[in-house]
Amino acid sequence: MVEIALREAKVEYTFYEVDLQNKPSWFVDKVNPVGKVPAITYGGPVVPPNEPSPASFKLAESLVILEFIIDLFPEANLLPRDPVERASARFLVNLFAEKLRTAYINVLVNRASTQEFITAIDELQKYMPPPGDNKGPQQRIKPLIYGAEDLPTAVYLTHLAKTDMLASHRSLHLEMTPQITLYTTKSSPFGHYVEIALREARADYSVYEVDLVNKPPWYTDKVNPAGKVPAISYGGSPAPADAPSPSSFKLAESLVILDFIIDIFPESNLLPIDPVARASTRFLLNLFSTTLRTACMSIAAFRGSPEEVLDAIDKLQVHMPAPGSGRFVTGDTFTSVDAVAAAYLLRFDRCLERDIGSFPEGEGVKAYHVLRTSERFTRYRAYLATLAKRESVKASFPEEKVLAQLGHFWVGNRAFA
Numbered sequence: 143m144v145e146i147a148l149r150e151a152k153v154e155y156t157f158y159e160v161d162l163q164n165k166p167s168w169f170v171d172k173v174n175p176v177g178k179v180p181a182i183t184y185g186g187p188v189v190p191p192n193e194p195s196p197a198s199f200k201l202a203e204s205l206v207i208l209e210f211i212i213d214l215f216p217e218a219n220l221l222p223r224d225p226v227e228r229a230s231a232r233f234l235v236n237l238f239a240e241k242l243r244t245a246y247i248n249v250l251v252n253r254a255s256t257q258e259f260i261t262a263i264d265e266l267q268k269y270m271p272p273p274g275d276n277k278g279p280q281q282r283i284k285p286l287i288y289g290a291e292d293l294p295t296a297v298y299l300t301h302l303a304k305t306d307m308l309a310s311h312r313s314l315h316l317e318m319t320p321q322i323t324l325y326t327t328k329s330s331p332f333g334h335y336v337e338i339a340l341r342e343a344r345a346d347y348s349v350y351e352v353d354l355v356n357k358p359p360w361y362t363d364k365v366n367p368a369g370k371v372p373a374i375s376y377g378g379s380p381a382p383a384d385a386p387s388p389s390s391f392k393l394a395e396s397l398v399i400l401d402f403i404i405d406i407f408p409e410s411n412l413l414p415i416d417p418v419a420r421a422s423t424r425f426l427l428n429l430f431s432t433t434l435r436t437a438c439m440s441i442a443a444f445r446g447s448p449e450e451v452l453d454a455i456d457k458l459q460v461h462m463p464a465p466g467s468g469r470f471v472t473g474d475t476f477t478s479v480d481a482v483a484a485a486y487l488l489r490f491d492r493c494l495e496r497d498i499g500s501f502p503e504g505e506g507v508k509a510y511h512v513l514r515t516s517e518r519f520t521r522y523r524a525y526l527a528t529l530a531k532r533e534s535v536k537a538s539f540p541e542e543k544v545l546a547q548l549g550h551f552w553v554g555n556r557a558f559a
């Protein structure tokens with residue numbers, strides 16, 4: 143996938159095939175400490191690929207590399223430039239990547255039935271171009287408007303449209319700022335980091351709290367067919383939140399929404415502008431969100447041990463700012479990484495303190511004690527304190543309400559043991 147993107151962007155690049163059976167130690171030492179492919183080196187002096195220079199920028203994680211290529215070569219049109227079209231395309235990249243990767247791993251690694259391939263392809267077919275439709279890169283994508291009949295017909299990387307980002311940004315700022323409604327549930331960490339980002343961006347937005355226990359049918363019909371929170375509606379004709387206008391743009395998937403907020407509020411500094419700094423921040427965003435989400439799902443739903451939370455925090459501590467610095471993960475600026483970290487870390491802290499989780503009774507409090515007292519977690523504690531006093535974080539976290547909801551869901555999952 144990375145190589146296809148490089149070729150589409152007509153980039154000159156060197157290819158080095160890493161033998162995964164017999165992984166060379168220089169690859170782990172000097173390119174990707176995690177040892178996985180793909181990884182890239184960018185810049186620095188010209189050197190043989192198996193002797194990478196410390197001066198070059200190294201980047202891993204295929205989807206993060208893809209975004210880096212998109213940022214470096216905007217003229218390749220791997221993603222449209224208009225923020226709404228861009229978000230629709232990212233939604234699909236996320237959907238395709240997730241569905242196909244899961245099927246791929248299940249069938250090829252976990253020996254699941256090949257039927258999983260068929261199911262995944264079938265689910266994605268509605269997004270593929272109709273047979274005989276060969277308009278290629280010229281084809282414009284239609285914004286993905288749920289509830290409207292025109293779902294996009296051809297949307298995938300090279301089929302994407304060329305639009306003028308500057309023009310669209312100008313028109314966004316000239317017109318009245320479009321309305322933004324955030325559909326969320328206060329207990330949701332996904333919804334929380336989206337709301338933190340909206341606040342950091344000083345966006346004018348309203349919140350509609352969706353009752354997940356008694357989900358209103360209009361939500362699935364008119365906002366998010368997957369029925370999950372968070373989702374947003376953007377623009378469109380004025381309408382009450384519970385009767386959203388078909389003309390507003392609807393977007394789901396918290397990380398895709400985060401990117402959309404970053405695109406429409408570039409001055410928010412939630413992601414740096416420089417492509418290399420941007421890619422490093424995206425790498426950390428990916429690392430924090432996957433690591434913390436896995437630990438969270440484990441204690442929330444799968445009766446995992448709070449030890450998993452401790453391990454996840456410990457793994458990320460190296461990226462947390464030095465105690466006493468009052469800084470954030472990437473330096474002096476609060477970025478999307480900190481938004482994600484705040485949403486999860488606050489929930490871990492408050493839930494473990496009150497023993498809220500699907501783990502056996504008493505284990506949460508034990509883990510809380512370790513987090514609060516052990517020298518191993520000094521860095522974490524300082525960072526958590528910095529996050530907890532950030533205005534955007536505080537204002538979007540009604541603690542008692544969140545804990546009441548999480549107590550209901552998470553402790554409820556203990557019962558199924």
Ligand SMILES: N[C@@H](CCC(=O)N[C@@H](CS)C(=O)NCC(=O)O)C(=O)O
Nearest residue numbers: 330332354369370371372395396397
């Ligand atoms: N991948 C989604 C996950 C969203 C998600 O799982 N949300 C949960 C709440 S934390 C939800 O809406 N669950 C209700 C349901 O699935 O019906 C995202 O990042 O937005």
